[in-house]
Amino acid sequence: MRKISQIINGKRKIIKKPELLAPAGNLEKLKVAIMYGADAVFVGGKEFSLRSQASNFSLEDIQEGVEFAKKYGAHIHVTCNIILHQDNLEGLKDYLKKLDEIGVTAIIVADPYIMKIAKDMKLGLEVHVSTQLSTLNSQAISFYQNMGMDRVVLGREVTYDDLKCIMDKVDVDIEYFIHGAMCIHYSGRCMLSNYLSRRDANRGGCSQSCRWYYDLYQDGELVNQENDMPFSMSSKDMSLVAHIGELIELGVDSFKIEGRMKSVHYIATVVSTYRKLIDTYCEDPDHFQQSDYFEKELLKAANRAFCHGFYYEHPTVNEQLFNMRDEHPTQEFVMRIVDYDKETKLAKIEQRNYFKIGDQIEVFSPHHDNLCFTVKKLYNEDMEEIDVANHPMEILYVEIPYQVLSNDMGRKVRNV
Numbered sequence: 001m002r003k004i005s006q007i008i009n010g011k012r013k014i015i016k017k018p019e020l021l022a023p024a025g026n027l028e029k030l031k032v033a034i035m036y037g038a039d040a041v042f043v044g045g046k047e048f049s050l051r052s053q054a055s056n057f058s059l060e061d062i063q064e065g066v067e068f069a070k071k072y073g074a075h076i077h078v079t080c081n082i083i084l085h086q087d088n089l090e091g092l093k094d095y096l097k098k099l100d101e102i103g104v105t106a107i108i109v110a111d112p113y114i115m116k117i118a119k120d121m122k123l124g125l126e127v128h129v130s131t132q133l134s135t136l137n138s139q140a141i142s143f144y145q146n147m148g149m150d151r152v153v154l155g156r157e158v159t160y161d162d163l164k165c166i167m168d169k170v171d172v173d174i175e176y177f178i179h180g181a182m183c184i185h186y187s188g189r190c191m192l193s194n195y196l197s198r199r200d201a202n203r204g205g206c207s208q209s210c211r212w213y214y215d216l217y218q219d220g221e222l223v224n225q226e227n228d229m230p231f232s233m234s235s236k237d238m239s240l241v242a243h244i245g246e247l248i249e250l251g252v253d254s255f256k257i258e259g260r261m262k263s264v265h266y267i268a269t270v271v272s273t274y275r276k277l278i279d280t281y282c283e284d285p286d287h288f289q290q291s292d293y294f295e296k297e298l299l300k301a302a303n304r305a306f307c308h309g310f311y312y313e314h315p316t317v318n319e320q321l322f323n324m325r326d327e328h329p330t331q332e333f334v335m336r337i338v339d340y341d342k343e344t345k346l347a348k349i350e351q352r353n354y355f356k357i358g359d360q361i362e363v364f365s366p367h368h369d370n371l372c373f374t375v376k377k378l379y380n381e382d383m384e385e386i387d388v389a390n391h392p393m394e395i396l397y398v399e400i401p402y403q404v405l406s407n408d409m410g411r412k413v414r415n416v
């Protein structure tokens, strides 16, 4: 039985805080995720990982990531969730040994052989069962537990009622998706991309074929022509921002954010929002009041409208975007703060997207509340005044009337 909360000085507090687990497709994203509040980050190695496009971490990168994470008391999980073909076996044991030596906390696996040898080798690595195996019930979880697995990452298709039942019945760490893109198919079971573009969705190559526009025929007649409306099968993105308290009270061990290919701005926004939400709830769960602040924050980096995924039941027509892509982040990432001079009030920045004099910028940070300013003075690296910032990654200086911190981010406020 998991003990979730305890009365401390007359007030109930959550003592079993879930891990906030973030994705990272490269070292920059890994560091941002940790600086913005992730307890752990999952990455794909160059070897034995499923998602080839995101698998850009060499062993040296992983080592640097682990060392960085340690400074923050955070952990690194590495996906080894390849479905092994006969010729993939070579080098596997050496690779696992190296991950262990580097100080990786956990490997995420799908192939039973990797599950077995990772345990037989008696390494310090935890072994987590990948979501790729679509684990949806307590009996399957007990099976993996009996194999000595340390954690099971559930399929996205587990409803709240099923999760409650699972949490009552099993005694192994449970990881649950709280935020990210959804598939129109059961995740890990889709062949659309394989058939339509010969890119293997289950080896990291998904071409997002479900989100393309299609002509729709009924009895041989084109039916989506009338109002020139394209047809697509795209799902809305999942966000369980409104249910974090319920999930904490169930004792879920790890909250997973999806999206190793997502931008630095997305990761910073999503991680810092859930960090603040989890911490606020755990501090005083009985007086926590859900506000729309957290959802509004998430929408600043969202690509699509949100839905609850499978949380209540199987998604309905309302959770799909049949007629439009509906991509609409409410704000645009324009700068990362490198440094700030309190005397001159000039911030040294790395430009990320176009902005100009007169634009309103919101600065957000893991260390302070959001702050807004209007761009009045902008300089290039030679301290010549300029009107527009239009060269990505260029170092510029911008006047900001209040103190900001290194690694804060600025986004252009859009009127929506």
Ligand code: SF4
Pocket: 182, 183, 184, 185, 190, 191, 192, 193, 201, 206, 207, 208, 209, 210, 211
């Ligand atoms: S095509 Fe769509 S449903 Fe299929 S794997 Fe890709 S994103 Fe998921």
